[in-house]
Amino acid sequence: MNDMRMLEREVDTQAIKFDCENVQVYYGDNHAIKDVNVRIESNTVTAFIGPSGCGKSTFLRCLNRMNDTIDICRVEGKLALDGEDIYDRKVDPVQLRAKVGMVFQKPNPFPKSIYDNIAYGPRIHGLVDSKADLDVVVEKSLRRGAIWDEVKDRLHAPGTGLSGGQQQRLCIARAVATEPEVLLMDEPCSALDPIATAQVEELIEELRTNFSVIIVTHSMQQAARVSQRTAFFHLGELVEFGRTGDIFTNPKDPRTESYITGRIG
């Protein structure tokens, strides 16, 4: 892809964060994810790409058990976070989601103040002992969300009063406030303009210092700009997974090549 800004910042191979083996997902009779095997590394941005309906969001939602909330959805196989089976009966999905945070397509701040949007998670998970500690967490999270300077003088104004791009950065700040280890992002820029998209992409690069980031995107340019690893899904299968540069310049599977050259999708 000649027009693609190939800014892959390579990473050395990192420790494995998620180890997924033989994962199947069914919605009733619809076999939406077919025997997926993948290892997601720490401190790495991994992009999930593929045509509409190929299962990117479904697989992403397996990683913090968001599919549990869909009655007809059934997940099989092994999904281990740092070696621990996240579908084990001992695992509390609410605790899991504090470790594996999520940012959605459409910014969805709570109808609360900017401060309380961030404070909510640390409060319910009992991560802070005092108001002073909470103030520190709120500031640190808003700084990590690259939005502190824009909101520091109006922390008690409603989060919903911010612009779309600011709301999305607020939601990212909210997701990092519980100190997650992994951040799942489902098309986080699709409702944003190019300037806000660039701000969020820059932020994703910074976040990888502390977190593993997994991003579903329809934009191959975005995948190439922000990720070091790319997974290409097609009809529920993980067709190809590897270094982003290799996937875009030297795909091994003809289906990947067709997709990145625009012949399918």
Ligand SMILES: Nc1ncnc2c1ncn2[C@@H]1O[C@H](COP(=O)(O)OP(=O)(O)OP(=O)(O)O)[C@@H](O)[C@H]1O
């Ligand atoms: N809540 C649901 N209930 C029933 N079927 C679903 C549900 N969510 C997804 N599916 C089905 O699972 C398959 C994969 O969908 P999914 O949304 O994961 O794909 P995707 O690659 O993220 O698509 P898109 O890029 O359009 O968002 C599709 O056949 C879809 O119809």
